[in-house]
Amino acid sequence: MSQAIARRRLGPGRSYPYGRIAGPLLLLAVWSAAAYGGLLDPRVLSSPGKVLSTAADLIAQGRLQTNLLISLRRALLGLLFGVGAGTGLAVAAGLSRLGESLIDGTMQVKRAIPALALLPLLILWLGIGEEMKVVVIALGVAVSVYVNTYAALTGIDSRYVELAEVVGLSRAAFLRKVVVPGALPGFFIGLRLGVTASWLALIVVEQINATSGIGYMMFQAQQYAQSDVIVVGLLVYGIFGFASDALVRAVERRVLSWRRTLAN
Amino acid sequence: MATDTRELSVEPGEPTTITGGPTPIAGGPSQDAGRPSPDAASGGARPHGGPVVRASRLVRRFGGRTVLDRLELSIAAGEFVALLGRSGSGKSTLLRAVAGLDHEVAGSGELRVPERVSLAFQDSRLLPWLRLLDNVVLGLKRPGAAARGRKALDEVGLAGRERAWPHELSGGEQQRAALARSLVREPELLLADEPFGALDALTRIRMHDLLRELYARHRPAVLLVTHDVDEAVELADRVLVLEDGRVARDVAVDLPAPRTPRDPRFQEYRELLLAALGVSPRPALPSVRTAEETTDDPAQ
Numbered sequence: 066m067s068q069a070i071a072r073r074r075l076g077p078g079r080s081y082p083y084g085r086i087a088g089p090l091l092l093l094a095v096w097s098a099a100a101y102g103g104l105l106d107p108r109v110l111s112s113p114g115k116v117l118s119t120a121a122d123l124i125a126q127g128r129l130q131t132n133l134l135i136s137l138r139r140a141l142l143g144l145l146f147g148v149g150a151g152t153g154l155a156v157a158a159g160l161s162r163l164g165e166s167l168i169d170g171t172m173q174v175k176r177a178i179p180a181l182a183l184l185p186l187l188i189l190w191l192g193i194g195e196e197m198k199v200v201v202i203a204l205g206v207a208v209s210v211y212v213n214t215y216a217a218l219t220g221i222d223s224r225y226v227e228l229a230e231v232v233g234l235s236r237a238a239f240l241r242k243v244v245v246p247g248a249l250p251g252f253f254i255g256l257r258l259g260v261t262a263s264w265l266a267l268i269v270v271e272q273i274n275a276t277s278g279i280g281y282m283m284f285q286a287q288q289y290a291q292s293d294v295i296v297v298g299l300l301v302y303g304i305f306g307f308a309s310d311a312l313v314r315a316v317e318r319r320v321l322s323w324r325r326t327l328a329n
Numbered sequence: 330m331a332t333d334t335r336e337l338s339v340e341p342g343e344p345t346t347i348t349g350g351p352t353p354i355a356g357g358p359s360q361d362a363g364r365p366s367p368d369a370a371s372g373g374a375r376p377h378g379g380p381v382v383r384a385s386r387l388v389r390r391f392g393g394r395t396v397l398d399r400l401e402l403s404i405a406a407g408e409f410v411a412l413l414g415r416s417g418s419g420k421s422t423l424l425r426a427v428a429g430l431d432h433e434v435a436g437s438g439e440l441r442v443p444e445r446v447s448l449a450f451q452d453s454r455l456l457p458w459l460r461l462l463d464n465v466v467l468g469l470k471r472p473g474a475a476a477r478g479r480k481a482l483d484e485v486g487l488a489g490r491e492r493a494w495p496h497e498l499s500g501g502e503q504q505r506a507a508l509a510r511s512l513v514r515e516p517e518l519l520l521a522d523e524p525f526g527a528l529d530a531l532t533r534i535r536m537h538d539l540l541r542e543l544y545a546r547h548r549p550a551v552l553l554v555t556h557d558v559d560e561a562v563e564l565a566d567r568v569l570v571l572e573d574g575r576v577a578r579d580v581a582v583d584l585p586a587p588r589t590p591r592d593p594r595f596q597e598y599r600e601l602l603l604a605a606l607g608v609s610p611r612p613a614l615p616s617v618r619t620a621e622e623t624t625d626d627p628a629q
């Protein structure tokens with residue numbers, strides 16, 4: 066009998082099916098055990114059952130859906146404008162020297178100022194309505210998308226540029242065949258960070274001067290010490306944050322199917 | 330033939346008639362260079378027509394260093410020229426100049442190159458996000474591009490792999506795909522910078538056969554940069570040795586078709602070229618390749 070010699074595998078190996086939700090499920094199990102084992106004071110944190118029944122109540126009253134729709138609309142609009150602006154600015158800065166000198170320095174300065182630090186100024190300019198909320202979200206998203214997309218655009222392998230010159234690609238074909246596909250991985254990193262940034266900004270703007278939305282609902286619950294409603298809000302944020310990231314990942318996997326990385 | 334003149338700065342002077350090197354060597358095997366070769370496929374056919382590449386007084390500088398120093402070069406249509414030289418002698422610099430890739434490099438001189446030039450790099454340089462066929466036809470506009478790309482892949486033995494991603498191919502297969510990409514454009518001039526440098530010896534022999542076959546079929550003029558003296562003698566009509574920024578040696582190789590290192594005249598050429606490169610050739614052991622180890626600049 067001969068023994069096969071296998072090298073120690075340094076890549077992480079195959080991923081488990083549905084492996085990504087194992088962690089959250091474990092967390093849920095621990096929470097249930099603590100709540101039903103009497104280790105948790107309901108005033109500090111409600112049990113999963115109480116949270117579920119509260120969620121059912123909120124749905125029956127229509128409060129959850131209404132607030133959720135408003136929140137989703139803000140997040141989506143902010144994301145849309147942020148991604149558009151971030152990508153547009155990155156393309157302008159990455160592909161033209163004029164754009165680079167005008168935009169990149171400005172964006173680096175903007176990057177150093179957290180979007181939320183601009184809140185007082187934006188409230189002064191735009192009031193406390195929807196525009197202000199969408200703009201705050203869009204600003205945070207735009208910076209994430211810009212920084213990563215710009216880095217990807219300027220980091221295109223010069224050997225590929227040389228190849229494009231040798232085979233005589235037109236400028237348009239060069240952009241289509243080399244620049245865009247080469248920069249897409251960076252864009253997707255920016256997009257995923259942008260999605261995260263949009264939820265973060267949403268939470269903040271909805272707890273300041275808001276009269277609707279999931280964040281407002283949670284803020285109100287805090288006034289009346291309803292920890293179950295707060296947890297429902299957290300769960301909604303968590304579910305949508307998780308789902309949106311999973312969606313971006315799925316799109317990314319499809320678009321970047323040529324890539325072979327540690328991920329698969 | 331359409332020629333694209335990239336004129337960097339034309340200095341007035343007498344018209345230059347160059348055949349490559351300043352001194353055709355006497356006593357070497359190139360004495361009988363004028364004789365027609367018996368076999369066209371081996372690349373032995375003498376060039377026909379006027380030069381497709383012509384460089385005169387070509388100068389290229391990096392900082393204070395003059396890498397190409399009033400270099401004269403001319404390559405005839407359909408001629409297979411190999412370029413040897415120590416590491417750092419300026420082979421790649423010359424190739425990049427001919428390919429028009431040396432933006433922002435200081436220099437002067439006159440350079441005429443044909444319209445359709447292909448360049449094969451040392452790495453295969455396939456775009457990882459394009460499938461093989463799309464890589465091969467990259468930049469081709471005509472409607473028949475896909476069909477021609479398929480044919481080119483077939484020619485290099487990659488039929489059926491059109492939809493493969495580059496990373497799914499072996500190194501040799503990637504290099505063959507790169508060759509297909511070079512030839513699908515039907516270049517008048519094929520430039521190659523150590524295209525087989527990264528391949529193992531066995532694959533390299535196969536690639537030599539393939540290149541010879543493709544060359545016989547398409548007949549571009551070829552300028553092949555290599556470190557391997559045997560490769561040069563085996564494939565080329567003419568071997569140039571670059572030294573001090575000029576073509577120091579211009580050796581016409583006149584050997585019959587299946588060129589084999591066992592041929593004593595093959596040995597003659599090899600020794601001559603090794604001597605020109607400043608290395609003392611090893612005792613003739615035809616089956617042992619000595620080229621890489623000995624032609625590398627020891628200072629490197």
Ligand SMILES: Nc1ncnc2c1ncn2[C@@H]1O[C@H](COP(=O)(O)OP(=O)(O)OP(=O)(O)O)[C@@H](O)[C@H]1O
Pocket residue numbers: 391392396414415416417418419420421422423
């Ligand atoms: N972009 C550059 N900037 C500065 N110096 C350069 C540049 N490109 C080449 N050189 C210098 O020019 C000289 C010739 O380089 P080149 O790449 O043409 O050599 P080579 O003959 O191709 O060498 P090798 O056989 O190692 O590939 C070298 O001394 C190199 O350092």
Ligand SMILES: [Mg+2]
Pocket residue numbers: 420421422522
């Ligand atoms: Mg080189």
